[in-house]
Amino acid sequence: TRRPVLVTGGAGFIGSHTCKLLAAAGYLPVVYDNLGRGNRKAVAWGPLVVGDIRDSEALQRAIGTYKPLAIVHFAALAYVGESVSEPAEYYATNVGGTIAVLDAARTNGIDKVIFSSSCATYGVPEALPVSETSPQKPISPYGRSKLMGEEIIRDYAAAYGMKYAILRYFNACGADPEGELGEWHTPETHLIPRVLMAASGMIAAIEIFGDDYETADGTCVRDYIHVSDLARAHLKALMHLEAGGDSLSVNLGTGKGISIKEILDAVGRITSRPVPVAYKPRRPGDPAGLFADPSLARERLGFMAENSDIDTIVRTAAPFFGLAPASMPKAFGATSTVSRVKR
Ligand code: UFG
Numbered sequence: 100t101r102r103p104v105l106v107t108g109g110a111g112f113i114g115s116h117t118c119k120l121l122a123a124a125g126y127l128p129v130v131y132d133n134l135g136r137g138n139r140k141a142v143a144w145g146p147l148v149v150g151d152i153r154d155s156e157a158l159q160r161a162i163g164t165y166k167p168l169a170i171v172h173f174a175a176l177a178y179v180g181e182s183v184s185e186p187a188e189y190y191a192t193n194v195g196g197t198i199a200v201l202d203a204a205r206t207n208g209i210d211k212v213i214f215s216s217s218c219a220t221y222g223v224p225e226a227l228p229v230s231e232t233s234p235q236k237p238i239s240p241y242g243r244s245k246l247m248g249e250e251i252i253r254d255y256a257a258a259y260g261m262k263y264a265i266l267r268y269f270n271a272c273g274a275d276p277e278g279e280l281g282e283w284h285t286p287e288t289h290l291i292p293r294v295l296m297a298a299s300g301m302i303a304a305i306e307i308f309g310d311d312y313e314t315a316d317g318t319c320v321r322d323y324i325h326v327s328d329l330a331r332a333h334l335k336a337l338m339h340l341e342a343g344g345d346s347l348s349v350n351l352g353t354g355k356g357i358s359i360k361e362i363l364d365a366v367g368r369i370t371s372r373p374v375p376v377a378y379k380p381r382r383p384g385d386p387a388g389l390f391a392d393p394s395l396a397r398e399r400l401g402f403m404a405e406n407s408d409i410d411t412i413v414r415t416a417a418p419f420f421g422l423a424p425a426s427m428p429k430a431f432g433a434t435s436t437v438s439r440v441k442r
Contacts, residue, residue, distance in 0.1 A: 101145075103127045103129050103165045104171060105171070109130030110141050111141070112271065112282050112284065113268070114174075115137075116275055116280055116327060116330040118143075118145060122145060127145045129167060132148075152196035152197075153195055155203060158200065175197075177217075182244070190240065193247075197248040201252065210260060212261060212264075213336050214248060214249065218322070220235045221234070221236070222386075224389060227389075230350070263347075264348075266332060267351060269351065270324065272292075272324070272412050274415045274418075281419035282326070282419065291413070303375060308381055308382035314358060319388070320388040321389055322356060328351075328405060329351055350393055354394075354404075361409065365410060
């Protein structure tokens, strides 16, 4: 019998990829998701409980039914720009919801929590690469809500004897190499899917927000990490806590910065399509460069990104936008239909 783990936000992009891997590793991922931003079709490796993390009673019922050994808490709102115009929603869901999840955990004797945090908690970094000892000074309500979540978890852990793994993602991207899952946010604001949408003609052009930054080619530099690598980091964090390992807060990145122009080049080369570009002013709040020092995750979890080179990212993401990479390995398939395994 597979061992149950409650996965809040398991119908979302990173959550669904993690559920697939948890199932392959012998766990039963029980998805708890209000489907506000997640997709029902992305839940295929365990039961789906439709519920909101702010609904304590529904959470308690799900925990009572499935008796999970740990909670992997992905559920959150995650658009930086939206958090500026709708801070109430962000604090209610990301802070209030996290408190409800932690209370449900402690009142049910669940003492292992894995939390989705973000490089957004660092704000505009003073130095690169960003290590875990860099000051956390978020510049958006989203970033602040994630930092508050971290602090609350650390206080709960100290007082109530919980163990946690706080994972600070850099730029999540890519898609399941087997083609069963992909990145499809509504609205889609992230760079790589939007570049693929431009290449496939779904949008007229990719808008580039600034080409006059103090970087090698003038465009912003980010640390793009493949969602399959992120999923594997969650599995490692869960196994670490199950083995009695100590709580930790670690960056999940590659350590390598990639510019927007390098991504445009990769998409053009791999899809053999022209990528129409429209240059626009800078987007408020964007740091010029942001990439991780990934060494602590390696020391503590034995985790390193392995599938996050830009070609692998683009090759796995392209089929979801109707684009078959020019020389796609057979195993990846060219289909964008989502096939399912039995629950
Ligand atoms: N960009 C464009 N055009 C677009 C979309 C993005 O030029 O259409 C640029 C952005 O200005 C930025 C880079 O591409 O320089 C990456 O932008 P994304 O929106 O894909 O990602 P961000 O780096 O802004 O956001 C990521 C995570 C957030 C997190 C943030 C912290 O998605 O959750 O990093 O900085 F909060």
